[in-house]
Amino acid sequence: MEEMEAQVRLTSSSQGIQSLETAFSILNCFKEAKAPMSVSELSKRMGMPKNKLHKYLVSFTRVGALIQNKKDSTYALGATLIELGLVALQQFDVVKIAKPYIREFGKQLNHSVALAIWSDDGPMIAEYERSDKPIQVEIQAGYRLPLLMTALGKCFAAFLPPAQVQPLLQQEIRKYGLDNHMVDEELKKIRGARVSFRNTPFAGIPGSMSVASPIFDYTGNMVAALCLIGFAGEIDFSQSSAEVIRLIEKADQITNLLT
Known part of the structure; x- marks a missing residue:
């Protein structure tokens, strides 16, 4: 944990990528303008030469962050930014909505x-x-968690679209020497029970045991996972225990608020 915190401090104090910051300044300029702009107008607003701006506009158009109107050669914010914004909004909403329920749930169980x-x-x-x-x-x-070595991670591995998790999943299978078939079987059980477990300590992961349950939005997509974390002997981690059942019920309650 201390090592990860040190990495975060190092990252936050290190030099950033100037071109990336410039790119976001361009997008912010479109946001403030609230209307399509030509290269000339954007150049004036940004105080940047047209030839330099052109490279950014080409890349933005390729990835869908901007769209170009061929008739008048103006640019406007594109669909990719809308999609990213919707995902960010969903994540923000689930955190905001779930926060008081998490506090209440923790106090009820004292976990x-x-x-x-x-x-x-x-x-x-x-x-x-x-x-x-x-x-x-x-x-x-x-704090970022391993995918297959934590209850929270296993929840995401089980319920997110395969294309979204496969690269990281395969990376961890190789890193930790896991068996593909056994991983697949565990994820199937998690989907059926809507609960995942970590019942052994793992280096660098706080707590020796944890149990998690997924939270879904109005589209049926998983957007978060709720988890109890503790030490051996503190929580009954059997699937039929009152604590595990209450965890699933609380995750379902938050899901209902999002749907």
């Missing part, structure tokens, strides 16, 4: 509770409610 969402690098802790117990599981928002 540490986490909410994770999907990021480009895999599952990421978005909210965390610690218990009042003397020995604490400490996790910070932004």
Whole structure:
């Protein structure tokens, strides 16, 4: 955990990518204009030469971030940005909506509770409610989790579209020497039960045991996972236990709020 925090501090204080920051400045210029713009108008607003702007516009158009009107040679924000915005909005909504329920759930059970969402690098802790117990599981928002070595990660591996998780899934299978067939069988069980478990300690992962259940949005897509985290002997991790059943019910309750 300390190593990951150090990496975060290093990343935040290191030099960024100037061209990427410039690219976002161009997109912000379109946002503020609230209307299509020609290269000449954009050049004036940005204070940037047209030939330099042209390279950005070509790339933006290729990836769908901008669209070009061939008739008057103006550019406008494209569908790709709308799609990204909708995904970001969904993730923001689930975190905002789930937060009070996570706090209430954690206090009811006096267990540490986490909410994770999907990021480009895999599952990421978005909210965390610690218990009042003397020995604490400490996790910070932004902490990224392995896909196949955590209950939260297994939830995403089971319920997200295969194309979305396959690269990371295969990478971890190779890294940890896992068996493809056994992984597939476990993910099938998780889909059937709507709950995933980690019942053994794993280096660098807080807590020795955890159980997670998926949360879905109005489209039926998984957008988050709710998790109980603790140590051996603290939580009954059997699938029929009252705590596991309440976890699934709480995840379903948040799902209902999103649908």
